[in-house]
Amino acid sequence: xxxxxxxxxxxxxxxxxxxxxxxxxxxxxxxxxxxxxxxxxxxxxxxxxxxxxxxxxxxxxxxxxxxxxxxxxxxxxxxxxxxxxxxxxxxxxxxxxxxxxxxxxxxxxxxxxxxxxxxxxxxxxxxxxxxxxxxxxxxxxxxxxxxxxxxxxxxxxxxxxxxxxxxxxxxxxxxxxxxxxxxxxxxxxxxxxxxxxxxxxxxxxxxxxxxxxxxxxxxxxxxxxxxxxxxxxxxxxxxxxxxxxxxxxxxxxxxxxxxxxxxxxxxxxxxxxxxxxxxxxxxxxxxxxxxxxxxxxxxxxxxxxxxxxxxxxxxxxxxxxxxxxxxxxxxxxxxxxxxxxxxxxxxxxxxxxxxxxxxxxxxxxxxxxxxxxxxxxxxxxxxxxxxxxxxxxxxxxxxxxxxxxxxxxxxxxxxxxxxxxxxxxxxxxxxxxxxxxxxxxxxxxxxxxxxxxxxxxxxxxxxxxxxxxxxxxxxxxxxxxxxxxxxxxxxxxxxx
Numbered sequence: 001x002x003x004x005x006x007x008x009x010x011x012x013x014x015x016x017x018x019x020x021x022x023x024x025x026x027x028x029x030x031x032x033x034x035x036x037x038x039x040x041x042x043x044x045x046x047x048x049x050x051x052x053x054x055x056x057x058x059x060x061x062x063x064x065x066x067x068x069x070x071x072x073x074x075x076x077x078x079x080x081x082x083x084x085x086x087x088x089x090x091x092x093x094x095x096x097x098x099x100x101x102x103x104x105x106x107x108x109x110x111x112x113x114x115x116x117x118x119x120x121x122x123x124x125x126x127x128x129x130x131x132x133x134x135x136x137x138x139x140x141x142x143x144x145x146x147x148x149x150x151x152x153x154x155x156x157x158x159x160x161x162x163x164x165x166x167x168x169x170x171x172x173x174x175x176x177x178x179x180x181x182x183x184x185x186x187x188x189x190x191x192x193x194x195x196x197x198x199x200x201x202x203x204x205x206x207x208x209x210x211x212x213x214x215x216x217x218x219x220x221x222x223x224x225x226x227x228x229x230x231x232x233x234x235x236x237x238x239x240x241x242x243x244x245x246x247x248x249x250x251x252x253x254x255x256x257x258x259x260x261x262x263x264x265x266x267x268x269x270x271x272x273x274x275x276x277x278x279x280x281x282x283x284x285x286x287x288x289x290x291x292x293x294x295x296x297x298x299x300x301x302x303x304x305x306x307x308x309x310x311x312x313x314x315x316x317x318x319x320x321x322x323x324x325x326x327x328x329x330x331x332x333x334x335x336x337x338x339x340x341x342x343x344x345x346x347x348x349x350x351x352x353x354x355x356x357x358x359x360x361x362x363x364x365x366x367x368x369x370x371x372x373x374x375x376x377x378x379x380x381x382x383x384x385x386x387x388x389x390x391x392x393x394x395x396x397x398x399x400x401x402x403x404x405x406x407x408x409x410x411x412x413x414x415x416x417x418x419x420x421x422x423x424x425x426x427x428x429x430x431x432x433x434x435x436x437x438x439x440x441x442x443x444x445x446x447x448x449x450x451x452x453x454x455x456x457x458x459x460x461x462x463x464x465x466x467x468x469x470x471x472x473x474x475x476x477x478x479x480x481x482x483x484x485x486x487x488x489x490x491x492x493x494x495x496x
Contacts, residue, residue, distance in 0.1 A: 002066070002141065002142070003045045003141065003142040004045055004046055004049060005039070005042040005043050005045050005046040006042075007045075008041075008042040008045050008144065009029055009038070009039070009042050011196055012028070012029050012038065012193075012194065012196070013027065013029055014220070014221070014222035015222050016028070016221045016222040016226065016228065017226065017227050017228060018034075018192075018193065018228040018230055018255075019227065019228065019229050019230065020033050020230040020232075020233060021033075028193055032233075032235070032236050033230070033233035033235060033236040033253075034193040034194075034233065034235065034253065035235075036235055036248055036249050036251075037193070037194065037235050037249060037250055037251045037252055037253065038193055038194045040094075040095065040099075040249045040250055041099065041102070041103075041144070041191075041194035041252070042194070043094070044091055044094055044102065044103065045142065047090075047091070047094060048067075048069055053090070054067060056083075056086070056087060056090070057069065057070055057087045057090060057091070058070060058087075059072075059073050061139060061140050063136055063139075063140060064140050066140065068139055068140060068142055069087075069103070069104070069107075069142050070083070070084045070087040070088070071084075071087075071088065071091075071103060071104035071107040071108065071111075072107055072111065072135075072138070072139035072142075073111075074111055074114065074115060074356055075356060075357045075358075076355055076356055076357055077357050078347060078348070078350060078357055080357065081347050081350060081357050081358075081359065082347055085297050085343075085347065088104050088294060088297045088298070089297055089300070089301055091104060092297065092298045092301040092302075093301055095249075095250045096246070096250075096301065096302065096305040097298050097299065097300075097301035097302025097303070097304075097305055098246055098250040098302065098442065099191075099250055099252055099298075100190060100191075100252065100295075100298065100445055100449060101146050101190040101191030101195075101252055102191075102298070103142075103143075103144045103145065103195075104294055105146075105291060105294050105295065105298075106145035106146055106147050106199060106291070107138070107143075107145060108290045108291045108293070108294040109147065109199070109287055109288075109290065109291035110134075110135055110138060110145065110199075111135070111290055112285060112286040112287035112288070112289065112290035112291060112358075113131055113135070113270065113281060113285065113287050114131065114132065114135045115285060115286045115290070115353060115354070115356045115358070116281070116284070116285020116286060116287065117131070117132065118354075119277075119280060119281065119284060119285050120270065120281075123271065123274060123277050124272075126266065127269065127270050127271065127272060129267075130266065130267050130268060130269055130270055131270045133267065134218055134267070134268060134270075138197075143196050143197060144191075144194060144195045144196050145195060145196065145197055145198070145199060145218075146189065146190060146191040146192055146195040146197075146198050146199070147198060147199035147200070147201065148170075148186035148187055148188065148189050148198055148199070148200055148201075148257050149186070149199070149200075149201045149202065149203040149204075150186065150187050150188055150203065150204065151168075151169045151185075151186065151187075151202070151204055152168060152169065152185050152186075152187060152256070154168055154169075159206070159207055159209065159210055160202075160206065160210045160213040161209045161210045161212070161213070167183040167184035168184055168185060169184050169185065169186070169213055170182050170183065170184035170185060170186045170200060170213070170257075170259050171183065171184055171212040171213040171215075172212045172213075172215055172272075172273070173212075173261060174261075178263070178265060178266070179263055179264050179265040179266045179268070179269065180215065180217065180263075180264050180266075180269060180272065181261050181262065181263050181264070182200065182215070182217070182219075182259045182261075182262050182264060183259055183260065183261050183262075184258070184259060185256055185257065185258045185259070186200055186256075186257050186259070187254075187255075187256050187257070188254050188255075188256075189228060189254060189255035189256065189257045190252055190253070190254045190255075191252045191253070192221060192228050192253065192255050192257070193228075193230075193252075193253050193255075194252065195221060196220065196221065197218050197219060197220050197221060198218070198219050198221055198226075198257065199216065199217070199218055199219075200215070200216070200217050200218075200219055200257075200259070201215070201216040201217075201271070201278070201281075202214060202215075202216075202278045203282055203288075205279065206275040206278050206279070207275060208275065210275055211273050211274070211275060212273070213278075214271065214272075214273060214274055214275045214277065214278035215269060215271055215272050215273070215278070216269070216270040216271035216278070216281060217264045217268055217269045217270065218264075218268045218270075219259075219262060219264055219268070223262050223263075223264075224262065224263070225259060225260040225261050225262040225263075226257065226258075226259060226260075226262055227257065227258040227259075227260060228255045228256075228257060229255055229256040229257070229258065230253055230254075230255045231253065231254050231255065232437075233251060233253060234247040234251040234436070234437050234438040234441070235247060235248055235249075235251040235253075237437070238251075239396045239397070240396065240397045242397040242400075242425065242428065243396050243397055243428055243432075244428075244432050244436065244438070245428065245429050245432055246429070246432045246433055246438060246439075247432055247436060247437070247438035251438060286353055286356070286358045288459075289358060289359060289361045289364055290358060290359070292364055292365075292368060292450055293346060293359045293364055295449065295450060296339070296342070296343050296346070296364065296367055296368075296371075297343065299339065299371060299375075299446070300336075300339055300340055300343055303335075303336045303339055303375075303378065304336060306378065306379075306382065306433065306434075307329075307332055307333060307336050309382070309426075309429065309430055309433060310329065310332060310381070310382050310385055310386075311329060312426055313382075313385060313386050313389070313426065313427070313430060314329060314385055315417045316389075316415045316417045316418055316422075316423055316426055316427075317386075317387075317389065317415070318415065318416040318417070319385075325385065328381055328384070328385060329385075331381070332378060332381055335374055335378060338370075339367065339371060339374070342363055342366065342367040342370075343367070345360065345363045346359035346360045346363040346364050346367070347359060347360075349363060361459075361463045362460075362463045362464055362465065364463075365456060365459040365460040365462075365463050366460055366464075368450045368451075368456040368459065368460070369453070369456045369457055369460050371446070372446070372447050372448075372450070372453060372456060373453075375443065375446040375447065376443050376446075376447060379434045379439075379443055382430070382434055383434065383435075386427070386430055389423075389427050390427060390430060390431050390434075390435055393424060393427055393428060393431065394409055394413075394424060400421065400424065409424065
């Protein structure tokens with residue numbers, strides 16, 4: 001494997017333009033707004049190199065024979081899909097599930113595109129060749145990829161072409177024998193500070209007249225003209241590792257990306273000037289299913305972590321024996337088990353897609369719909385069980401290190417399960433997970449990463465086996481008529 005934490009960090013020192021707090025950052029890898037989270041992401045690559053992890057987390061590239069991350073694996077059987085999922089779980093556990101755009105997310109999207117190569121070949125041999133070559137390149141160099149596939153909100157009642165500014169939404173402003181030139185904005189650039197390249201595409205519906213916005217391309221984040229406009233850094237505003245154990249290390253950040261006439265060579269363009277293909281690349285092949293399957297793997301890890309955190313809070317407060325508390329924990333445990341079960345069901349009821357084995361889309365979208373509703377309710381139950389303990393905390397670690405205030409903390413932060421340090425440490429972690437700006441951002445993220453509720457419900461509607469349900473209704477209705485006697489067993493007799 002060529003990529004390590006060090007080599008990944010070196011690859012990020014590439015001169016990219018990142019703006020935050022009114023200034024351009026010249027070395028974001030060392031900047032306090034990004035450095036800890038960038039380092040946490042880089043360490044995921046070192047994890048692959050640990051002797052006990054090489055076999056379970058990597059596979060051999062069919063091209064080079066070198067070990068590469070299983071995020072690039074194209075499972076051909078149910079067993080291989082489960083094996084890959086276990087590798088992704090192990091990676092996600094490094095961030096307790098709080099890295100939503102870890103490298104395996106967009107890698108999964110690219111894998112789904114590669115599985116649908118016949119669709120791209122119908123779109124054009126050149127575009128298919130570009131996709132195939134890029135997939136192999138990204139796989140064999142273990143690239144960290146992210147994407148921007150959503151348009152700036154602006155006027156949502158109008159299409160991309162109908163906005164007041166022609167290139168508010170990133171579109172093709174020019175093209176020649178070398179490639180295309182794109183101009184305009186895209187969001188939500190999650191994970192851009194720790195990624196190497198970004199996929200620029202359109203997942204929202206396009207219509208005739210939107211052709212210039214119907215492209216999919218891979219762009220290095222240091223390409224000339226790419227501007228990263230970062231949101232506020234939660235990492236930079238973290239007081240300390242003790243006070244903000246999650247946001248100080250796992251703030252993958254989000255950004256609006258503006259493309260100021262960025263030239264993209266043809267060998268990095270997968271979709272071009274085709275509104276139908278811009279949609280088909282997500283939904284007619286495994287792309288959208290495979291990338292959101294990865295999200296469910298990560299979410300399972302995150303919810304296990306939050307459930308364990310809630311149980312420890314109940315133990316620390318000495319209420320674990322109270323029947324209402326055990327009932328609440330039982331409800332939360334059932335919900336986590338349900339998400340785990342749906343993930344396993346996606347795999348067990350998956351299907352062959354050509355030579356590949358892919359998750360069951362019907363089960364996936366059902367899980368998407370339910371977990372969008374489940375996560376904020378889950379956090380609300382955590383708040384109810386934690387009570388005032390989330391607020392009644394020392395102002396910072398400095399209070400713990402001051403001998404005078406530390407003595408009062410020992411007298412007021414008491415627990416039947418741990419000492420004052422253990423109690424404060426636990427509740428600081430819980431607040432960072434669900435109460436801080438970082439925690440609030442994660443509620444919003446889990447509610448919308450896979451689309452608005454109406455979008456995910458539409459996917460569930462589209463993929464559900466309606467014939468089976470309607471068939472039951474039609475079969476029963478055919479068992480009786482106007483002249484059927486009241487005592488006729490009807491459906492049961494007919495079925496027998």
